[in-house]
Amino acid sequence: MAGISGPMAHLSDGLFTTAIAVYALAMVGYTAEYAFSRVGRKLAATSRTPERTLVGAGGPPVVETVDTGASAPPRRRLSADRIGRWSVAITVLGALVHTASIAVRAIAVDAVPWSNMYEFASVAGLIGIVAFLAVLWKLPTLRFLGAFVLLPVILMMFLAGTVLYSRAQPLVPALQSYWLAIHVTLVSFAEGALMTSAVLTGLYLVKQRHDKLSTREGYTPGSIGTLAAKLPAAATLDKAAYRIVAFAFPLYTVAIICGAIWAEAAWGRYWGWDPKETWAFIVWVVYACYLHARATAGMKGRIAAWVNLAGFGAIVVNFLVINIVVSGLHSYAGLS
Template sequence: MAIDGGLASLSESLWTAATGTYMLAVVAYTGEYAFGKNGRIAKTSAAQASVRQPALVGGDEPGPASQAPEQPRFSAGSVESGNAAGRRWGRAAVWLTVLAALFHAGSVALRGIAVDRVPWGNMYEFTLVVGLMATVTWLATLVKMPQLRYLGLFAMMPVLLVMFLAGTLYTKATKLVPALQSVWLAIHVSVVAVAMGILLISAVITMLYLVRARIERHAAAGSAPTRFATLGSRLPVAASLDKAAYRTVAFAFPLYTAGVIFGAIWAEAAWGRYWGWDPKETWAFISWVVYATYLHARATAGWKGNRAAYINLLGFGTMVFNFFVVNIVISGLHSYAGLT
């Protein structure tokens, strides 16, 4: 079947529409982060209210606990208890995210239809799928925990960067090289893409944790936080972020493991061996070991906090290295970037 140039062009137009809509969503999330109940204005009002708080009965001054900065606390209730401006920004952000995800999914689907194959045969297409999976992960998180909506700025900014990255990796719609014409492409690469999209969100949560943990350490020591660390004052408590990052990795790790196993099965069918220490295979294994170490350390040694966070980020760093350096710079059996 010949390449359908019209559908391929429409796919690219939908990529443009998705990227523009993600930009608008980021702006809206920024508005909620600034003006919502956990934003800068809300925090300033809360701080002023605490200063005006009268002394306790009997003339006692408020203790250190009452003077501590308010922590963002979440309940299972609705997110719509903030001020009107925050609600409007937040609702607009979610609807824009959904619209962008629809454009995004349409771009991926039409690309596949245009070339009559699964739409992840090169780096451009794979990057689009990873970004889509990250967006779906974020929207699924909002269904479960809508009170975290104001953190959408930090979740969607990486997705927007991924969309711009896909543009730099753009490859014209083409048929697959013979080595990729296998049913295992649909199975192996799709599972890895889903896992990477979820792990991207975990990496973002981990970076937010490090910011929040720093400001909490300064508060505990009674010292003034650095200018950068003050950004963490509007984030959930560090322990909650740490737990969320751990649970996200725990969910994605079995998927990534399955993806590696499927890749080994495909290698045996294509090259007559399950494992040959090709650069792509080697770095996939390194990523697997790092994430396995992260989960094992938390489950057996009780590692939490910064040590676990750095391992998590190291794991995602190895995946990024595998994606860029191994695909583009290092030659191997998996050199299917599609770049010229």
């Protein structure tokens, strides 16, 4: 099917590219904040600060804490904090440009703009950014982790804009249903949020491993240990990742139900174990196991975290392998 070429389609592509550039600038800012802030080193210095006990003649011991000067933030830390705040503002700007790109694409095709892999990846990337900003609203101390969240979003958008790119085009008859707007919207929202959860879970595993090794005598942290020392507490990362999954899982569940209703209207059956349907069910089962493990004593922590990462791995397989390699009723990659 021939694509739509016009000023709106070209404007959407230009806004999409601009959004990538803005996100890249924000990522540089987050990286600078992470590199120059002294969050981890300050905490480490405070924990190693010895206390001296002064014993007066006949009097009770007086505990004196050695002042290391860590309480006075240096100029470099103030600059890093300022860079971090600007990075959040730049991220919001990028999200607005990204939203405009999707909205203009919708006008160009006169339909919801996520009927192929390029459009779906664009929407999922935007939701991943929005999920991170929502986490910052509740946990602003996680701000400097923006570099870790933006990196996979930028890579996915770059892949979408090159390898997976599809020109704006009208929907095929099977997709001309209001169930498309409901089903695919919920899926993109859920999977975009789950991407952010996977990033936080990966950081949690790094932090948890570092905390365990740092208790051993003679432990010398390498580059990974230096990175982990500046991360927030492992429990904080784990809780943030869990809350995102707890929000996204019901959306994904409703999306599968709506997809079944759409399948009955389009193909005359609710479920046919099409490859896309099968992998969607696998993703659902894995994340259900994660929520169960997260609530079960003895399975919290690393076990649940690995299950979370396995769920996102299943999402990646469903998005790339099933759409591109496997042929089925849900083949909508838009690649030619």
